[in-house]
Amino acid sequence: MSKQPFEAVVAAHAGTVLRVCRALLGNAEAEDAWSETFLAALKAYPELPADANVEAWLVTIAHRKAVDVLRAAGRRATPLGQLPDAPAAPEPAGPDPDLIAAVARLPVKQRHAVAYHYLAGLPHAEVAAILGGTTAAARRAAADGIAALRRSYPDTRKGADR
């Protein structure tokens, strides 16, 4: 079984990794995290088993990069700043800034579980492998995150579209 050229891996997963990085970190830091993720992936790609789940592998790398960024941000944070958990407030660039802000306010574990399950489309078992812990805990974190978004997301639209 032969391995695809890395360009094909980028083409297939670039968008998913970017949306995950944005959900984890906000727009400003997401691009650096994306770049570091794909550079690290390119370096390690020849050693990746040919039958590996490439998307889960990429999301795992992105997860580690995001954790590094959050940890560094926590060290830099001033005492009166935001919770060390929270990423820098994302710029209102997306189509729905309220929801993006609500995602940014989620506790880290819920934010990660929501991003990996709902944005990357990984099954809860894969999410658990990335976060550590059980599949049930990953499922609960994703469900809690969605429930929290539902409570905090000020839905101004009337639900007519879709």
Next chain:
Amino acid sequence: MSLPDDLARAFPPDDTDTLRRLRARLATTAQAEGVLDVAYRTLDSPVGPLLLAATGRGLVRVAYLSEDHDAVLQALADRISPRVLRAPAPLDPAARQLGEYFDGARRTFDVPLDWQLAAGFRAAVLHRLADIGYGRTASYAAVAALAGNPRAVRAVGTACATNPLPVVVPCHRVVRSDGGMGGYLGGLDAKRTLLDLEARAAAEPASSPASSA
């Protein structure tokens, strides 16, 4: 409506402009850090889109569309390294020289070549092809003699048919001794186009490469 649908819309997966910029940056960084093993780009030409690929050692592959560019990239990943990225910058000199060649303004190529995809007698044959001057042709038999094995006419045909660097390594100048065109890995139309181009440019020796108005 559902919250997961809203989420999917709030974080769209297809931010085309940003992704184009990030992918270009990845290619640049990967090259700078020495982890890009095969860079490639495509080039439009009178013989159709050409795939150009290079390693750190030099141009390693030129491929016609008829060879199936995806299949060629997969073969490069299998034979050289899967660290393959679209990265035009390392191929700029080769692309520029090919452009000049197709304009009739260049007769030889001056870029480093990586011969790793050609081996043995085939490589020996391909190395002799530069001896056939621009605008000229040689027979398969004559090339076999040049390569040191006059009876290996069929092997010369095979070497030309599997030339990893067509156009740059001029297998299009090898024809049948009875005057027939012989075969060509890019198709006979491409072979004819290249030979006509060279014959025309060779006939006007001092033509200016600059365009006429």
